Amino acid sequence: MSTAGSPRPFSELVDLVDGILDECEDNVPCIVKKLGTLEPEVRNELFVSDLLNAYQVFYYFYRTVPDQLVLEGLELEPASSLRAGLKIDEVDLLEMFFIIRESKPLIIIHDGEKAVATFSGGRAYADAKQYLENPDYS
Numbered sequence: 196m197s198t199a200g201s202p203r204p205f206s207e208l209v210d211l212v213d214g215i216l217d218e219c220e221d222n223v224p225c226i227v228k229k230l231g232t233l234e235p236e237v238r239n240e241l242f243v244s245d246l247l248n249a250y251q252v253f254y255y256f257y258r259t260v261p262d263q264l265v266l267e268g269l270e271l272e273p274a275s276s277l278r279a280g281l282k283i284d285e286v287d288l289l290e291m292f293f294i295i296r297e298s299k300p301l302i303i304i305h306d307g308e309k310a311v312a313t314f315s316g317g318r319a320y321a322d323a324k325q326y327l328e329n330p331d332y333s
Contacts, residue, residue, distance in 0.1 A: 202236050211237070212246040227255045239298040247274040249281055253293060256300040257320040269293075286327045293320075304330075 211233075219225035230238055230251075242252045250269035253261070260266060265283050272281055280294035280303065289311070292303045302323035304312040311330070314323040 203240070208237070208241060208244065208246060212241065223251055223254050226251055227258075230255055235298075241274070242298070243275055243278045243295050245273040245275045248272060249274050249277055249293065252277060252295070252300075253283075253320075257317065259320060261320070284324070284327060289327055289330060291323055291327055 215226055215229045219229060226247075230241065233241070241247055242255070248270050249272040250266060252274045253269050261269070261283070268283060269281070274295075277293060277295040280292040282290050283293050284291040288307055290305045290307070292305060294301050294303060299315060300319065302314040302319040303310050304314075304323055304326055312323070312326050314320075314326070
């Protein structure tokens with residue numbers, strides 16, 4: 196959603212995303228390609244808005260399709276939920292969260308009380324998934 200001091204009015208962001216979605220329909224790689232052509236400030240604002248879903252943002256950063264259950268959860272959540280962090284997976288007592296902090300994507304592993312590992316960069320999801328499955332070896 197557009198915030199105070201936003202460089203673009205919310206209505207312009209809506210029109211921009213509507214145009215992308217009309218052109219790409221449900222083709223996420225197409226949507227991601229179009230998002231990549233936007234000015235970084237506009238793209239970053241869309242990444243935490245209600246105009247995209249969390250999966251579209253996830254795919255933009257990690258270019259991977261997660262397990263079906265994770266995929267479905269991401270598709271059902273607006274990208275705005277990434278500001279606070281979205282739980283996307285769990286194994287035993289460990290939970291995996293996808294969050295956008297200061298326009299940067301992070302994958303955080305939490306043990307219910309505190310963050311025990313934080314991953315960033317293009318391999319963050321793959322590395323976090325490996326950690327989640329084998330925390331003793333990381």
